[in-house]
Amino acid sequence: MAILIDANTKVLCQGITGSFGAVHTKGCFLYGTKMAGGVTPGKGGTKDANGLPIFDTVAQAVRETGASATMIFVPPAFTADAILEAADAGIRVICAITEGVPVQDMIRVRSVLDELNGGAETSASKRKFVLVGPNCPGVITPGPRTNMNSTTGEPGAPFTNAGCKIGIMPGYINTHVSQSKRGKAIGIVSRSGTLTYEAVWQTSNLGFGQSTCVGIGGDPVRGLNHIDCLELFADDPETHGILMIGEIGGSDEIDAAKWIEANRKSGRLKKPVAGFIAGRTAPPGRRMGHAGAIIGGADDTADAKIAALKAAGVSVAMSPADMGSAMLSAMGGS
Amino acid sequence: MKIHEHQARDLLHSYKIPVPPGRMIESVEHAADAFAQAVAGSPTGEVVIKAQVHAGGRGKAGFVKLVKTKEDAVTAAKFMLTNRMKSPQTPPEGLEVKKVLIAQAAEIAKRGASGHEEFYLAITTDRKSRRNILIASREGGVEIEQVAHDRPDAIIKVPLHPLLGLQGFQAREVAFKLGFKGKQINQAVAVMTALSKLFVEKDCTLAEINPLVLTPPTKDHPDGQVIAIDAKFSFDENGLFRHPEIASLADSAEENPAEIRAQKYGLSYVALDGQIGCLVNGAGLAMATMDIIKLEGQKLLDAKGIKDKTIEPANFLDVGGSATEEAVTEAFSIILSDDRVKGIMVNIFGGIMKCDVIAQGIINAARGFKNKDGSTGFKVPLVVRLEGTNVEAGRKLLQDAKGSLPTLQAATDLSDAAKKVVAAVAG
Numbered sequence: 160m161a162i163l164i165d166a167n168t169k170v171l172c173q174g175i176t177g178s179f180g181a182v183h184t185k186g187c188f189l190y191g192t193k194m195a196g197g198v199t200p201g202k203g204g205t206k207d208a209n210g211l212p213i214f215d216t217v218a219q220a221v222r223e224t225g226a227s228a229t230m231i232f233v234p235p236a237f238t239a240d241a242i243l244e245a246a247d248a249g250i251r252v253i254c255a256i257t258e259g260v261p262v263q264d265m266i267r268v269r270s271v272l273d274e275l276n277g278g279a280e281t282s283a284s285k286r287k288f289v290l291v292g293p294n295c296p297g298v299i300t301p302g303p304r305t306n307m308n309s310t311t312g313e314p315g316a317p318f319t320n321a322g323c324k325i326g327i328m329p330g331y332i333n334t335h336v337s338q339s340k341r342g343k344a345i346g347i348v349s350r351s352g353t354l355t356y357e358a359v360w361q362t363s364n365l366g367f368g369q370s371t372c373v374g375i376g377g378d379p380v381r382g383l384n385h386i387d388c389l390e391l392f393a394d395d396p397e398t399h400g401i402l403m404i405g406e407i408g409g410s411d412e413i414d415a416a417k418w419i420e421a422n423r424k425s426g427r428l429k430k431p432v433a434g435f436i437a438g439r440t441a442p443p444g445r446r447m448g449h450a451g452a453i454i455g456g457a458d459d460t461a462d463a464k465i466a467a468l469k470a471a472g473v474s475v476a477m478s479p480a481d482m483g484s485a486m487l488s489a490m491g492g493s
Numbered sequence: 494m495k496i497h498e499h500q501a502r503d504l505l506h507s508y509k510i511p512v513p514p515g516r517m518i519e520s521v522e523h524a525a526d527a528f529a530q531a532v533a534g535s536p537t538g539e540v541v542i543k544a545q546v547h548a549g550g551r552g553k554a555g556f557v558k559l560v561k562t563k564e565d566a567v568t569a570a571k572f573m574l575t576n577r578m579k580s581p582q583t584p585p586e587g588l589e590v591k592k593v594l595i596a597q598a599a600e601i602a603k604r605g606a607s608g609h610e611e612f613y614l615a616i617t618t619d620r621k622s623r624r625n626i627l628i629a630s631r632e633g634g635v636e637i638e639q640v641a642h643d644r645p646d647a648i649i650k651v652p653l654h655p656l657l658g659l660q661g662f663q664a665r666e667v668a669f670k671l672g673f674k675g676k677q678i679n680q681a682v683a684v685m686t687a688l689s690k691l692f693v694e695k696d697c698t699l700a701e702i703n704p705l706v707l708t709p710p711t712k713d714h715p716d717g718q719v720i721a722i723d724a725k726f727s728f729d730e731n732g733l734f735r736h737p738e739i740a741s742l743a744d745s746a747e748e749n750p751a752e753i754r755a756q757k758y759g760l761s762y763v764a765l766d767g768q769i770g771c772l773v774n775g776a777g778l779a780m781a782t783m784d785i786i787k788l789e790g791q792k793l794l795d796a797k798g799i800k801d802k803t804i805e806p807a808n809f810l811d812v813g814g815s816a817t818e819e820a821v822t823e824a825f826s827i828i829l830s831d832d833r834v835k836g837i838m839v840n841i842f843g844g845i846m847k848c849d850v851i852a853q854g855i856i857n858a859a860r861g862f863k864n865k866d867g868s869t870g871f872k873v874p875l876v877v878r879l880e881g882t883n884v885e886a887g888r889k890l891l892q893d894a895k896g897s898l899p900t901l902q903a904a905t906d907l908s909d910a911a912k913k914v915v916a917a918v919a920g
Contacts, residue, residue, distance in 0.1 A: 448780075448811040
């Protein structure tokens with residue numbers, strides 16, 4: 160079933176009546192995601208432009224729709240509260256798309272979620288609540304394209320009835336493994352939104368499908384990190400190769416390299432892994448757009464991360480134009 | 494966001510962390526008065542004059558002076574307010590100094606034969622453990638990075654509970670390890686507790702006191718006093734919305750004017766030293782675009798056997814996900830305000846961002862752009878790579894406006910775009 164979400168996942172949107180929330184609810188709805196409704200306090204009982212029900216609270220929305228995932232589009236000041244409300248209502252997959260959430264808010268939220276999950280060390284597959292983001296593009300498990308217009312080749316609505324898109328990623332660049340030339344599916348994990356699209360695009364063009372793509376977000380304190388996704392992809396029978404995209408700042412990619420090395424030895428990780436690290440040309444001490452992308456010490460430079468990944472046997476693309484081909488060569492193809 | 498030392502002192506003072514008396518002046522005519530206030534009650538008769546700039550290296554540049562007389566104070570203040578400060582951390586032309594701090598020089602208790610009781614105290618966020626941590630050392634007043642590198646044992650690190658913050662027992666333990674005794678202990682604990690409270694309440698990313706010192710015993714303070722001499726703060730920009738009083742401390746004179754201009758349009762821009770301007774959507778893709786320019790640039794120079802030249806990105810620019818045509822136009826104007834820019838690469842993978850909006854922004858920017866010789870339109874090579882949402886509409890707009898964009902080259906993919914732009918710039 161790929162990872163985190165599948166065709167049957169029922170999804171809510173917190174902040175559905177905001178401009179961003181509304182646009183992307185529609186985008187997910189048209190992709191074929193089972194959008195169950197949305198939440199905007201004070202607007203309960205009404206419907207959105209797609210005819211989806213709006214609720215006052217997440218708890219009420221879960222009771223009436225059985226939703227198990229949510230995407231959060233509320234402003235940064237209310238994001239911490241929205242995440243905790245989702246968890247309190249029992250939603251497992253919580254994607255915080257919002258950009259600009261204060262770090263101190265995320266420290267508190269992570270600590271509460273870690274507590275609910277039985278500790279920070281609980282592996283992603285065993286967590287009761289899985290937070291993705293904030294400041295992330297979301298998660299997509301593509302389904303096969305359906306309803307294609309026979310003359311233009313463009314997809315109609317719904318785009319697919321077997322996929323699930325949560326967040327802001329463009330759905331049409333993804334390929335389901337059943338419609339891929341090579342019949343292999345790549346799991347993609349990335350700290351950057353548009354770089355994820357680039358990776359999806361390149362792998363699709365080279366004849367791969369994608370099992371699931373997870374945008375973990377560019378903030379320093381967040382939910383899922385690279386290791387969590389590597390673990391989920393390693394154990395997922397529908398993922399045949401893993402492409403991880405990192406950037407400067409923090410030690411996430413170095414930790415991932417250690418994880419890869421250890422789990423190759425133990426036999427848990429049997430799939431090829433390719434990677435790319437953005438920011439080789441970034442000057443130290445400057446924030447490159449993402450709050451998490453600041454080079455502080457020697458270990459969080461692009462070169463240190465690339466060296467660690469290479470040492471762990473990862474096929475690292477030196478150019479962002481070669482992410483797909485690095486994956487291809489790791490898969491033993493040409 | 495960073496603040497000045499005099500602002501940091503005020504912030505410490507508002508949290509009851511003791512600092513030596515002092516005052517910030519903006520004009521040399523107040524120097525004599527400020528000296529008289531600072532020297533009053535001073536055990537040493539010494540006053541320190543410090544230029545208020547964010548860049549380091551002040552001492553070596555002569556912008557921190559210890560004085561004993563009113564005349565020397567005025568001379569030092571006048572020098573700082575009329576000369577540009579140059580240090581390895583400033584731009585080559587130096588920084589204008591608009592504010593000077595005049596403060597009492599604290600007397601520091603002796604440690605052993607030749608040392609002084611100077612300590613380091615800081616709080617920052619540790620990304621890996623997702624906790625705020627307190628960092629302390631007996632070796633204050635020097636570069637803490639050096640201490641951490643040479644003698645990691647000399648650094649004390651204490652994680653703070655995410656919900657409860659620094660606990661009393663943790664602060665006491667640090668105070669003991671730092672060697673405080675008697676009444677000094679409670680003073681040091683109070684400083685640590687206040688600093689950790691300040692850190693969380695004001696959404697800091699760094700709160701650093703260096704040095705924190707112990708003064709020699711006096712009649713009123715038989716165990717001496719624990720006071721903060723210098724402090725550095727930086728704040729989480731994402732948290733500023735709830736601290737207007739902190740946001741108002743930002744000194745625009747300390748920032749690159751182009752970066753401030755970009756902020757107003759929701760653009761994330763960082764000026765760099767190269768010659769190829771970049772306009773990209775998304776921070777990760779923007780960094781990757783910089784990387785591929787340098788990579789392809791180097792390949793081309795190697796192939797041509799050119800050794801004395803480099804081809805590098807001139808900037809980082811993320812237009813974000815919801816940029817308008819106006820923001821795109823502004824982005825071009827910011828990129829081209831840098832005379833070193835000899836070519837531009839636009840790299841858009843439309844998700845939320847629609848390619849037709851970018852295309853229209855490019856066309857408007859070109860039609861409205863005034864060159865120094867009075868002509869309009871872009872003169873530098875422009876390579877555009879569009880992919881994603883509404884890509885066909887975007888490509889058609891550019892094709893139809895070819896007359897307004899004589900230097901435009903369309904690229905088929907990322908690598909094609911980088912190759913074309915470096916080739917155009919290399920000539």
